[in-house]
Every structure is written in C-alpha cells, then in structure tokens.
Amino acid sequence: MVIFSLLENALDSVETGLMYFRRARESQDRRDYKQCLLNLFQATELLLKAAVSCRGAGAIFKPDSLIKHCTDPQAPTQKELYRCISVNVRDLCKLVKKHYPSAFTSQGLEMVENVAQLRNNLQHFTLEIDPQYLVMQLSSLYRLVFRPAFILLQEGETNDSWNSAFRRQFITLEKQFLEITTYQEYELARCPVCSSWSHFIVYDGESYPVSSHCICCNFKLADLQVWNFQMCPDCGWPSVIYVPEYKAGACLAHTCTYSKEEGFVPMEPCSGCGGYRLEDHCQECDPEE
Numbered sequence: 001m002v003i004f005s006l007l008e009n010a011l012d013s014v015e016t017g018l019m020y021f022r023r024a025r026e027s028q029d030r031r032d033y034k035q036c037l038l039n040l041f042q043a044t045e046l047l048l049k050a051a052v053s054c055r056g057a058g059a060i061f062k063p064d065s066l067i068k069h070c071t072d073p074q075a076p077t078q079k080e081l082y083r084c085i086s087v088n089v090r091d092l093c094k095l096v097k098k099h100y101p102s103a104f105t106s107q108g109l110e111m112v113e114n115v116a117q118l119r120n121n122l123q124h125f126t127l128e129i130d131p132q133y134l135v136m137q138l139s140s141l142y143r144l145v146f147r148p149a150f151i152l153l154q155e156g157e158t159n160d161s162w163n164s165a166f167r168r169q170f171i172t173l174e175k176q177f178l179e180i181t182t183y184q185e186y187e188l189a190r191c192p193v194c195s196s197w198s199h200f201i202v203y204d205g206e207s208y209p210v211s212s213h214c215i216c217c218n219f220k221l222a223d224l225q226v227w228n229f230q231m232c233p234d235c236g237w238p239s240v241i242y243v244p245e246y247k248a249g250a251c252l253a254h255t256c257t258y259s260k261e262e263g264f265v266p267m268e269p270c271s272g273c274g275g276y277r278l279e280d281h282c283q284e285c286d287p288e289e
C-alpha cells in the first residue's frame with residue numbers, strides 16, 4: 001500500500017514537472033522553470049522511496065524513529081509508519097545503492113544530490129541559474145534516474161495486478177519526455193525482447209535512428225552509426241542492427257512487420273564474407289536469390 005501511494009504521487013509529480021518543462025521551454029519564464037524543478041525533484045524523491053520500499057515498508061524510515069513509534073520495528077503497521085520520519089535525500093541515495101547496486105550509475109545518484117542542492121537554493125534564495133543549465137540537469141535526471149527507476153519498479157509486473165496501469169503511465173511519461181527533448185523525433189514500436197509496445201526509436205535530428213530503448217525491460221541500442229545498419233529482408237530499408245546478445249537482428253523501421261509484430265529478425269554473421277545472413281540469406285554470398 002505504501003509503495004502504491006508513493007508511486008502514484010511520484011508519477012503525478014513527474015507529469016506535472018514535465019508539463020512545466022514543456023511550458024518553460026516555450027515561455028522561458030522563470031516561474032515555470034521553478035515549478036518544473038520543484039516537481040521533478042519531488043518525483044525523484046518519491047520514485048526512489050517507492051523503489052526502496054519494495055525491499056520492505058519500513059526501509060525508507062529512520063531506524064530510531066521506527067524504534068520510537070512501532071511495536072515491532074521489523075514489521076511496522078501502516079498506522080505506525082504515519083508517525084515515523086523518513087530518511088533525507090543523501091541517506092535515500094545510500095539505501096538505493098545498497099538495495100539496487102547496479103540499477104543506477106554513480107553519475108545518476110550524484111545528479112540526485114545536485115538537483116537536491118538546486119532545489120534547496122531555490123527554496124532559500126531566488127533561482128539564479130541559467131535556464132539552459134537547468135534543462136540539461138533535469139534531462140539528465142530523467143535519463144539517469146527516472147528511466148532506471150521505472151524499469152526496476154516493473155520487477156513484479158507478472159504477479160502484481162496494479163502494475164500494468166503504472167506500466168501504461170511509464171510509457172506515456174516517456175512519450176511526453178521525448179516530445180519535449182527530441183522535438184518529437186522518435187517512433188514507438190513493439191519491443192523485440194519483452195513484446196510490450198514500449199520500444200522507443202530515437203532519431204534526434206539524424207535521418208537514421210541514433211538509439212533505441214525499451215522503457216519496460218531495459219533493452220537498448222546506443223550510439224548507432226549509419227554503417228551499422230543492414231538491409232531488412234522484410235521492409236527493404238537499411239534498418240536492421242545485429243544484437244549479439246540475442247544472436248538476432250532488430251529492425252528499427254517502425255512500420256516494418258518485424259518491429260510491429262514479429263520481434264527479432266533471424267540474423268547471424270556470415271562465415272563466407274564476414275557480413276551477415278538475414279532470414280538465412282546473405283546478399284554478398286547468395287546474390288541470385
């Protein structure tokens with residue numbers, strides 16, 4: 001129940017923060033930047049608290065506070081937790097590191113503390129900060145903290161019925177974020193790994209996809225170069241990337257049958273020419289087919 005309300009409030013704050021983010025980029029109004037920062041910071045805190053709470057309802061509360069207010073600090077009741085004091089941001093980051101050692105990069109957790117500092121400055125002084133710098137910080141916060149948090153909060157997806165509604169929200173928020181930061185230069189497709197409709201293919205100003213990522217299972221392709229792409233046997237576009245981990249290809253043309261329905265393209269390195277065989281056919285070695 002604690003996780004549910006933390007997550008619900010977190011996602012409300014992400015949504016409000018992104019709304020102000022969009023507004024601020026259009027208006028360049030400091031008040032919009034301020035609301036954006038306040039909401040996205042609150043979202044950060046709540047998302048991380050929700051993640052840590054998955055490891056135990058009492059995990060985000062100060063130990064001495066649990067001892068003071070709970071009959072059994074190891075198994076606190078909901079009512080007792082209302083009276084307990086939760087940990088500060090610094091300790092929250094430590095708990096995140098302890099419970100999820102590989103989910104967040106140290107750069108991501110540093111970003112949380114940076115943004116906490118910005119938020120404190122804002123509360124005590126006026127916001128004297130270059131809007132461009134703030135946009136950069138908040139975009140990194142989203143990429144380095146929100147995305148991994150969304151993914152790990154889907155851990156219990158198969159047996160938690162409330163999760164799928166959240167999953168739809170994660171996808172919607174990701175769309176909103178990309179609409180603001182990439183000026184809509186992205187397409188959405190079905191993920192070849194988890195089969196959710198949550199595989200974001202990002203163009204970011206190029207004529208070919210520069211990266212792709214799934215907001216549900218963490219499948220991703222990064223730093224793509226134009227010469228990495230192979231011709232797709234189904235859609236005919238140079239849009240297939242070989243994924244060694246799955247010994248198969250991913251077609252990043254969002255209109256292709258592979259990226260809409262079928263998933264991975266059967267693909268393997270060709271021993272004849274050093275290129276690739278797709279659907280058991282190599283363009284170099286069997287040109288006549």
Ligand SMILES: [Zn+2]
Nearest residue numbers: 191194214217
């Ligand atoms: Zn996926």
Ligand SMILES: [Zn+2]
Nearest residue numbers: 232235251256
């Ligand atoms: Zn294709």
Ligand SMILES: [Zn+2]
Nearest residue numbers: 270273282285
């Ligand atoms: Zn070949």
